[in-house]
Structure formats: structure tokens, C-alpha cells
Amino acid sequence: MERLVRSCYKQGGYVFAKKAGAPAHGEGDMRVARLASNENPEPPSPAAIAAAQAAILGANRYPDERVDVLVSALRAHYGEYTFVTGVGMDGVIETLMRTLVDPGETVAVSTPTFSFYGLAGQAQGAKVIPVPRRADFSVDTGALVRAGKDAKIVMLCTPNNPTGNATPVKDIQKVLEGIGGVLFLDNAYIEFSGIDYLPLLRKYENLVIGRTFSKVHSLAGLRIGYAFVPAWLQPFYLRAGTPFTVNSVSAAAAAAALTDKGHAARYITQVTAWRKRFSDALTYPVLPSDANFVLVDVAPHTSDEVVEKLATRGVLVRSCRSFTGLDDHYIRVSIGEDWENERFVRELNAL
Template sequence: MERLVRSCYKKKSGYSFAKKAGDIAREYGIDRIARLASNENPEPLSLQAFSAAEEALRGVNRYPDERANILMNALRAHYGDYHFVTGVGMDGVIETIFRTLVEPGEKVAISTPTFSFYALAAMGQGAEVVPVPREADFAVNAKNLVLAAKEAKITVLCSPNNPTGNATRPDVVEEILEGIEGLLFLDNAYVEFSKTDYLPLMKKHENLVLG
């Protein structure tokens, strides 16, 4: 069956999932583990969230609201009147963006090292992945990224970056936005761990998508 697998996936190792807390405990013989790598809530599920989930189960025999209007209204109330897209986690949003914009053979520039799913999603659309290494301290060199992304349909930047943890200053992000022709996908999944705010850039640059 291997001969049926697309060649782009044969060149790439699979996605590595984080170890579960129980597996780590057994491997190292420890009891207390603070698992922060997967952006999960370490606290037990609140009773309010449990009740909401239980209530939602009553309607699982029907398709949900495809426009997610309740969520959209809550997002606009909190962040402002921006254009929002929902998906099945960040991975689902990334795949939707790539599937919508990227043609086979087009380039996707990715600031590396970073979350490995970007490259997998790009290859899934037949894109040419252009890795752009960060500096020795893992800072982003805007000029290098702009130069490498000259012909890229999408440029991907994670801030705060996974796994290095450093955030890219808004002025550096703006320099990138002003230098590229394509879209900048800025993965902001870990924004709660940073004081950086990129929302003002959304009003100035239509080629910016915040994830």
C-alpha cells in the first residue's frame, strides 16, 4: 500500500504527539506533573463547563449551527468587529486556510523551528515548503523572512513561538507585512503567555490572519 501514498508524505516523518501525564509519571517514577506543553487547562473541568457540555449533548442528534453565531457574537463583543473563522482546533483552521488559498506548486514560507503541523498542512496541498531559520536566540529576522517569502502565497509565523516560547514584537511583524505580497498567518495560540498585542495591525493590513 505504500506505493499509493503521496510522495510528499513519504519524505516527512509523522506528527509527534506529546506524552500523556500518566506515561511520563511511569517513565520517570514521579507523581506530580505540570504538563504545560500542549496549551491545555491544568485545572479540573469546572461545574459550569460540565453543565454546559451536558446540556449541549441534548442536541447532538442534529447538525450544529454552521455559522457558530453565539460564539461569533461573543468573540466580537470581546475583541471587536473583526472577521472570524471557526474550525476544529487551530489545526482545522490552518488546513482550511491552506486548502482555500494554496495551489499545488506554490510556496509557503515558514519561520523555523516551529510547530511541525504547518509544513504537513502545506505539503497536503502540494505546496513547496520554504523553511526560514530564526536567529541563534530564536528571534525572527524580518529581512531574511521577507526575502525568503518573496514568492510565497502564505508566510507562517508563530508568536509566542512553539516550542521556543519567544514572542515577536509587533513592529517586526509589521515590517514583515509591509514587505511580503502574500498572506501572513500569525499563529497566536499561546497569546495568553505574552503581553504582545497584534490586533491593531489587523486594522492596517488586510493580508494578516491571526490564529
């Protein structure tokens, strides 16, 4: 019966980071430094936890289909923008693809980047066109505009995963003014960058900005994504969306998390300090980053080799071998707690 499976799923798929587990060598009870998945090492805000506990008492009822508690909180936090929500950033991307892309149409993706953009496009039957970045991982705006002339959606991550660099606002404007479809700007890591793309929403009707509660707000396990969208798009997005996708517990926790500015600020401070520390202390080149992770060039080693060696020493980092267009000598390292970061520096330098 395997013949019934669509060809795009007979191989490939999303490549997950190495999971936490006991180190292969050393003490079996050694704590594992989890620096592979760009997670916030701090537990959720107490406000978010309290809101989730209260909301679960009503879990016998279906959630609000419009997620009004979260949308209202987003408006209170950011202003009178138009919002949509999804199960993580992935859910927003999937629904946007479903809303706009017919089979056979084009989706252009700035690479190397988060592989799910291409997977979501393939799932919709789109022709996915990778548009390589320059050697320094900056966006080749000319090439992206040319690829995006006939594309329904152009996917651009800034700060970019896994390279960490952000794209200047002026380059985003060039893309918006040159393409024929919608630009999806993935801002999952924007809080760590100091860059603000939101003013562009007032000028361009082909811009969608996606964000998440997984990183700065410590809610990766609750899977909450959202997007700023032009007003014309919202009713169609809601029509295309799967019913009741965002659960009431996650929505309540996310809404409450927005009220705890100190929680987010603490991790942003931690990230800023450790990005510099990694750059100064590591004996391998560290690329400049605007995100809560850094990309490290571990040549002459391969990325998989270093990931396996570090895992035996109780440190989990991400191999970048699976990122299309990225050479096989880079690892991506999240910024965790002090002890995790210190162990990583010590163990990588010891290789």
C-alpha cells in the same frame, strides 16, 4: 497497495509528546506530572461545563454550519472583527491552506516552530520553505520578507512554540509590508504575553491571526480554534471548509468560557509566577518566555535522554529533537500545578 500512498506521508508526520503512564521506577501509583503538551492543568470553567452539558441534549442534530453561537460570543468579547472557526488551530491552518494555496505554490515558515505548518503545506502540495530564526530565536525579518515575496502564506508563531519568545509588533509590521501574500500569525499563547497584535488588523488586509481555546481556557480536548480574518477572506474560507467541522457541544462550551474571565486570569497568574521560578530555581539555563511553557537547555545531555530520565521519575516533558532547526539539547516544559512544577524542578536539578 502501499504504492498508492502519497510520497509525503511515507515517512515523517507529527511527533507527539510522551504520553502519561506509570513511571518505570518507583511507586506504581505515583501521580504523573504532565508538563509535555502545553495544557492548562485546571479543569474547564464551570460555565463551559454547564453549556456543554446543555448542548449535548441537542447532539442528534447537525451543528450550525456558521457556528453563530461562538462567533457572536467572540464579537461580544473582542469587538466587531471578522471571525472564522476550525477544529483546533490545526483545523484553521488546514482550511486556510486549502483556501489559498495551489499545488506547487510556496509557503514560508519561520523555524524552529510548530511542525504542523509544514505538514499542512505539504498536504496541499505546496513548496514549504523554512526560514531560520537568529541564534537568539528572534525572527530574521529580512530573510522572512525575502522568502515571503512570492509565498502565498507566511507562517509565524508568536509567542513561538517551542522557544517561547514573542515577536515585537514593529517586526510584524515589517513582514506585513514586505511580503506578497498572507501572514498567518499563530497567537495560541498570546494571553500569556501581554502583547496585542489586534490593532494591526485595522491596517493590513493580508493579516490572519489564529487563536485557540486549548490553552488559557482549558478546552484542549474539545478542539476549538478560531481566527481574525480580513473581510475579503471570510466567504472563501467558508466555501473551502469541511461542512459541520465544529461540533455544537464544543462551540457552546467555548462561547461560555469567554464569559469566565476569572478562570483565565488564575492560570495567567500561575504561568507568570512559575516562569520566574523556573528561571531562578533550575540549575540549567531557561530561555525567556512569553508563553505557558519554558525552553530549557539541558546540555551536555540530549533532549531525549533527559525526557526518558524524567519519565522514570514521574515527570513528562517534551523533547525538542523533532523541531527542525533546534539543537538536540533542549526540552520544553509546560507550567502545570504547583506540585507538578515543584517535582520537575527537584528532579531536573537532581540529574
